[in-house]
Amino acid sequence: MADQINDSIEEMSVSSFSSDDELETISFPWGTELRYKDNSINENDWSSSDDSDNDNDDDKEITYHHEELSKFKNVNWYMARFHINDMDQESVSRHESRQICYYKEKLLKIRKELIDQELILRPVYKYIGYHLESIHTFYNKANQFLNQTSSYSLMFKFSRSHPTATQNRLANIVERVETILNNLLHSKSITDAQYMAMKINRSSVRMNYLYFVSETQKEGIPVQPIMVCNDGPTMGISRYLGRLLGLLFNDATYCKKFHKAYNVIHAMDFYQKSGQLRPTTLFASFNINDLCLNFSHEQVITALEHFLISYISSDYTIQGMTISTILQLVRLVLDEQYFIYKYKFYRQTAGSASGSSLTIPLVYIYLYYWQPDLLQDLINKNELFFRYQDEAFITWNRSEDELRTILAMANSQFPQPMWNITHIGSTIHFRDIELTNNNGLLKTCVYHQEMFDDNKLLSSFPDIIQPSIKQEPWKWLRTAILKAIRYSSDNNTLQEEMLEIKWQLELYQIPNSVFDQAYSEILEDFGVPIAYPRHTRSSYDIMRQHVFNYDQYRKAYKKEKQQQQQHKQQPQIILGLPYNTDLDGSTIDKIETELNSNLYQYVGHRPRIEHFSIKILRHPSPFLNFIDFLVKRRPSVDYLTLVDYEKNK
Structure with a gap:
């Protein structure tokens, strides 16, 4: 099987808030924390079908929090006001120009209110939306996080007397990485193709940087670190090895890596139809988020070596790389983890960057191969084991006590608890899917995560930072209905979710006629007649099957199109x-x-x-994502890039 994968690959103490801190912030008088159900839906999130043409498997391990739009990469956020004022200078259509003027006015108003009232606007962790909080409260949480973790080591603070200190550090890192890659190439330890995939582009390489987002799913609303390293010095290595090791791990453990919710539902349906879902079958879900930040580099290297020796074929090579070469490259990535946060330069000494494609495969290998004999009893080919980013799910057909005993023994073998079990039982949720084993029958529905946030705090701000249901009700509604159809395992469950959707519309004072129109359009789009003869399949059955067929069609069409582009390099006429x-x-x-x-x-x-x-082609509107001007998260570009003479080496 390793050969098949070969083929597929071919192709410190921290000071408190100061005047140097970011200023985009504010807060209104606080009320009692309110728990509510999150109903934000992302048009292109994992609940949708495969209709994205930019489905890069290499970066599926990371979240949208790590993304950077190319048009914002060279924007210095301290000049945000000037950039907003210049929005209407772009060459756009008359309609877009009117919209830009509207957004410009709203952005300037919000920015002023944020500064005047000392509030900060931050994205919600793993969800679409924004959280508004006192800037002092937010940065106190971030500073507390940095003080409590032992993974980040402060190297130095920025100084006006050494304005190019970070650029010099970046140049040194680039030099070290290039030297090792060149040596590996000259010794024929890696191929020319592998070298080209891992090499550094000096003109675009950037230092990694850290910012924090709000985790409104937890009480107290803690912060989560987001390490952005899309153009980091070792990102080429991380992408290449991340995909390779991810495929190896999935194959060795019979793990399925899913990108879309319907993949989970289809797998569970098959599990039931094959007779493996029993009345006593349990489900267990866990996440590795904390472990990604805290694992020991030496221990993960040891586990990786054990994994590679036990899995790779007798010549101990894969894609022409020996085990020692792979270990050398992984160690290089872990050793060269430097980043910038708020005018300070740090090194990450434990764990790995959340924005690296290599992090999650490494952690799963660490979990599974540190004590393989024990964990092979936990995960076997007769049960389901699937993962999405830093969350995983297994089925279990023995007693709950036995499962908890194995997990306790597994955790006792590590320096700190590793298996962060989120749920065990006959009813659990995985991401936004609720899964229930009802005496051997599978039931699925939409899971609405409880949030410890007060949406009313945003209500006095202009609508451009309001929930998507208020900004684009039609698009939100269509997506919500399709999600309900995909997730609901029976018609009663679907109707319950429809009532939930209508309640949300009523909450935002959107008339029922909008729901009726959207639902009728979906019925028409997916070939569902309004009336049915007796004794035929229900509209729910037909509609859900047609939606699933559409999902499969999108996936097959996309794969076929990619294959055609590889074999036929025909000139493209746009x-x-x-x-x-x-x-x-x-x-x-x-x-x-x-x-x-x-x-x-x-x-x-x-x-x-x-x-x-x-x-x-979907041409992005010029005013989309200008909300980033309010969510300042990146240091000045001057701190992140090489000086000009280093770029040209």
């Missing part, structure tokens, strides 16, 4: 067509299919049209 940006993926697909059908019907016989096709 035809730009205007369209309503509120249209969702399935509607755009229908329009695109109809356009291509008409094209081939009328002019398909002409030779020049043989390899011609129409693709509707």
Whole structure:
């Protein structure tokens, strides 16, 4: 099996809040913390189908908090006010120009209120939305986190007398990484292709940086660290090895790595139909978030070596790399973890960066292969084991006491508790799916996470930072209904979720007619007639099957398209067509299919049209993500990049 994977790969104390801290902040008079259900839905989150053309498997291990838009990479946030004022200077259409003027006015108003009232706006951890908090409270939480963790070591504070200190450090790191990669290439320890995949682009390389987001799912609303390292010196190595080790681990442990919610539902349906779901079957979920930050580098190297020796074939190589080469590269990534946070330069001495593609595969290997004999009893090929980012799920067909005993023994073998079990029982939730074993029958539905936040705090701010249901009710509603259809295992469950959706609409004073119109459109889109003869399948059965068929079609279509592009490097002709940006993926697909059908019907016989096709490209609106001007999180670009003469080496 390792050969098959070969083939697939080919292709310190911290000071308190000071005047140097970020200023985008504020807070209104606080009321009692309110627990409410989160109903924010991301159009392109994991509950949707595979309709993204930018589905990069290498970076599926990390969250959207680590993403950076290219147009914002060179923006210095201390000049945010000037950038906002210049928004309307872009060359855009008349309609977009009016929208930009609207957003410009709102952004400037929000920014002023944040500063005047000393509040800070931060993204919600793992969810779409924003949390508003006193800037002093927020940074006290961040400082407490930094003081309590032993994973970050303060190297130095920025000084006006040494303005290029971080750039010099970055140059030194780049030099070390390049030297090792060059030596490995010259000794033929890695191939030319591997070298090109791991090499550093000096013109774009950047120092890693840290910021914090709010975890509103927990009482007290703690903070979570987000390490952004998309252009870091070792990111090429991390992406290459992360994918390789992830595939090896999945194969060795029969683990399924899922990217979409419907994958979990399909796997559970198959598990039930194959007779493996018994009345006594238990579910267990756990996460490795804390472990990603705290694991010992030496211990993870030891576990990785054990894993590679026991799994790789007799010549102890994979993709031409020996075990010692892989270990050398992993150690290089772990040793060169430096980052910037609030005018200070740190080194990460334990764990690995949350934004690195290598982190999660390393942690799973550490968990499984530190005590393999014990854990093989926990995870075996006769049960389900699947993961999504830093969360995992297993099925269990023995007693709960036995499961807890194995987990306790496993934790006792580590310096600190490693298996952070979130739920064990016949009903649990994995991400936003609630799974129930009802005496041998599987029941699934939407799980609404309780939040320890007060949405009313945002209500006095302009609508551009309001929940998506208020900003774009039509898009939110369509996504919510499709999610309900995918997740609901029976019609009664679906109707309960529909009542939940209607309640949310009523909460935001959106008329029922909007729901009726959206639901009717979905019925039409997925081929569900309004009336049914007696003794035929219900509309729920047909509708859910059609949605699942659409999910599978999207996945197969995307794979076929990628294969065609690899084998046929035909010249691409792009035809730009205007369209309503509120249209969702399935509607755009229908329009695109109809356009291509008409094209081939009328002019398909002409030779020049043989390899011609129409693709509707989703052009991002110029004012989207300008909310980032309010969520300042990155240090000045000058601290992150190489000086010019180093870039040209």
